[in-house]
Amino acid sequence: MNLVQMSNYFLLFFLLIISCTTTFTHSKSTLKPEEPCEHMVLYFHNILSNGTDISNATSAKVTNGSALGSFFGMMVVFDDPMTKDGHLNSPPVAKAQGFYFWNNKDASNAWLAYTLVFNSTEYKGTLNIMGANPVVEKTRDLSVVGGTGDFFMTRGIVTLRTEEIQGNIYFRLRMDVKLYEC
Numbered sequence: 001m002n003l004v005q006m007s008n009y010f011l012l013f014f015l016l017i018i019s020c021t022t023t024f025t026h027s028k029s030t031l032k033p034e035e036p037c038e039h040m041v042l043y044f045h046n047i048l049s050n051g052t053d054i055s056n057a058t059s060a061k062v063t064n065g066s067a068l069g070s071f072f073g074m075m076v077v078f079d080d081p082m083t084k085d086g087h088l089n090s091p092p093v094a095k096a097q098g099f100y101f102w103n104n105k106d107a108s109n110a111w112l113a114y115t116l117v118f119n120s121t122e123y124k125g126t127l128n129i130m131g132a133n134p135v136v137e138k139t140r141d142l143s144v145v146g147g148t149g150d151f152f153m154t155r156g157i158v159t160l161r162t163e164e165i166q167g168n169i170y171f172r173l174r175m176d177v178k179l180y181e182c
Helices: 001-027
Strands: 038-047 057-063 075-083 094-100 110-119 124-133 139-149 155-166 172-182
Touching: 038 155
Parallel strands: none
Antiparallel strands: 038 075, 038 172, 057 075, 075 094, 094 110, 110 124, 124 139, 139 155, 155 172
């Protein structure tokens, strides 16, 4: 390869790097964390089946915990109602469908992956959410990693706050959903 060909390849490579840098810089600069393009507050109601109240349960253990920790290794699958207020009997505006598993043997930490399924007059489509949920923390952030319908290719953050716990049977989470790529 002669010097002219090498310099042409170098120039082409340099222009490609500049082009990618400009593209990535531009896309990051349009995100404004203080100004989400969509903001909503929803309440996540989870009723774990204890074997006696199957008709009201919205979730079930599919694996038990292990000898390594009280919940470590336990996995729960859920189909939970989402409401606009903290009342379980309010009309659902979406469903949260997914799973969580306890993945830390020394502390209470669950990893969640679920889809919010909307089918109302206000929204149609889904939001896909996942991330670590260290339940002892006051608030926890999970990532919105995509969506469909009204939320096509959405990105954002969901901040969880535990509002109520009734033993190992029921809990309610407040979900502050902020979308930045709408």
